[in-house]
Amino acid sequence: MRVHDSLIDLVGDTPLVRLKKVTEGLAPTILAKVEYFNPGGSVKDRIALRMVEAAEKSGKLKPGGTIVEPTSGNTGIGLAMIAQEKGYRCVFICPDKVGPDKLSVLRAYGAEVVVCPTTVAPDHPDSYYSVSDRMAAEIPGAWKPNQYENMNNPESHYHSTGPEIWEQTEGRITHFVAGIGTGGTISGTGRYLKEVSGGSVRVIGADPEGSVYSGGSGRPYLVEGVGEDIWPGTYDTSVCDDIVAVSDKDSFLMTRRLAREEALLVGGSCGLAVEAALKVAEDAGPDDVIVVLLPDGGRGYLGKIFNDEWMADYGFLSTATEEATAGQVL
Numbered sequence: 001m002r003v004h005d006s007l008i009d010l011v012g013d014t015p016l017v018r019l020k021k022v023t024e025g026l027a028p029t030i031l032a033k034v035e036y037f038n039p040g041g042s043v044k045d046r047i048a049l050r051m052v053e054a055a056e057k058s059g060k061l062k063p064g065g066t067i068v069e070p071t072s073g074n075t076g077i078g079l080a081m082i083a084q085e086k087g088y089r090c091v092f093i094c095p096d097k098v099g100p101d102k103l104s105v106l107r108a109y110g111a112e113v114v115v116c117p118t119t120v121a122p123d124h125p126d127s128y129y130s131v132s133d134r135m136a137a138e139i140p141g142a143w144k145p146n147q148y149e150n151m152n153n154p155e156s157h158y159h160s161t162g163p164e165i166w167e168q169t170e171g172r173i174t175h176f177v178a179g180i181g182t183g184g185t186i187s188g189t190g191r192y193l194k195e196v197s198g199g200s201v202r203v204i205g206a207d208p209e210g211s212v213y214s215g216g217s218g219r220p221y222l223v224e225g226v227g228e229d230i231w232p233g234t235y236d237t238s239v240c241d242d243i244v245a246v247s248d249k250d251s252f253l254m255t256r257r258l259a260r261e262e263a264l265l266v267g268g269s270c271g272l273a274v275e276a277a278l279k280v281a282e283d284a285g286p287d288d289v290i291v292v293l294l295p296d297g298g299r300g301y302l303g304k305i306f307n308d309e310w311m312a313d314y315g316f317l318s319t320a321t322e323e324a325t326a327g328q329v330l
């Protein structure tokens with residue numbers, strides 16, 4: 001029988017898919033590493049698994065222990081899935097701006113969710129930073145992965161994402177493009193690809209306009225999962241050769257094109273990364289192979305990026321056809 005005993009065996013080994021339509025007129029080969037094929041639906045399953053296994057090995061996480069992390073997104077889903085498989089309790093601390101669907105996903109995996117006010121300062125006792133620190137200290141057997149400082153985050157990509165891409169392209173990759181959130185993906189994958197290629201692979205970060213990585217102050221932007229207002233320990237500043245800043249509007253319009261033209265229903269940070277990859281492709285040649293990493297699927301964004309009214313409210317629908325369909329039930 002062809003059977004997997006655990007979903008954990010299915011983390012990683014995601015496919016590379018050629019982009020054909022949105023790349024029309026560009027010379028290089030552009031390949032998407034589609035991370036929604038991970039069992040929890042995102043690239044974050046990789047870091048969740050490695051952080052948990054390292055904590056088990058070092059004794060920080062013991063049988064019956066509790067994982068406590070301030071996260072509402074894909075890392076939470078990855079941790080909740082692995083905790084469920086391995087029998088740990090999970091407590092996530094989320095700010096109250098997080099939508100009900102995201103909280104429901106975490107609860108559906110059996111995680112407990114504590115919601116904290118967004119309006120208080122980070123050092124206030126009710127802030128989600130303070131509450132997560134307090135819960136990690138007070139719950140017996142608690143362990144806090146801390147994805148922004150945990151070096152098993154970039155290490156997971158150094159040991160899985162990087163080697164997979166090198167093997168899948170038979171060493172022909174010339175450029176790697178990925179969005180930067182914690183920086184784990186670009187730092188670990190980029191470092192591996194540079195080492196194995198003798199430094200010839202160029203690594204390009206994609207960043208929302210306004211985030212610190214592309215020189216901003218952390219001004220709010222709407223694309224989720226990427227960009228920062230702090231410099232996390234997991235981001236290796238020596239790996240990126242270039243950083244491309246992309247607007248919310250361009251990120252979201254490309255995200256919609258990926259669904260309609262490439263049949264890739266993916267999240268907003270995927271549109272951001274593909275926009276950056278297309279900019280890189282403009283200056284690349286026909287023998288170049290650009291790999292762009294798409295972190296998650298699009299189902300979590302149906303009410304926003306794929307909702308015409310939401311897009312129109314922000315002024316993101318620009319072409320006549322896009323405007324014409326706004327608000328209509330088609």
Ligand code: PMP
Nearest residue numbers: 180181182183184185225269295
């Ligand atoms: N896109 C999405 C949707 C994410 O959840 C993340 C993780 N924060 C990223 C991109 C960026 O990945 P990383 O944290 O490895 O830089």
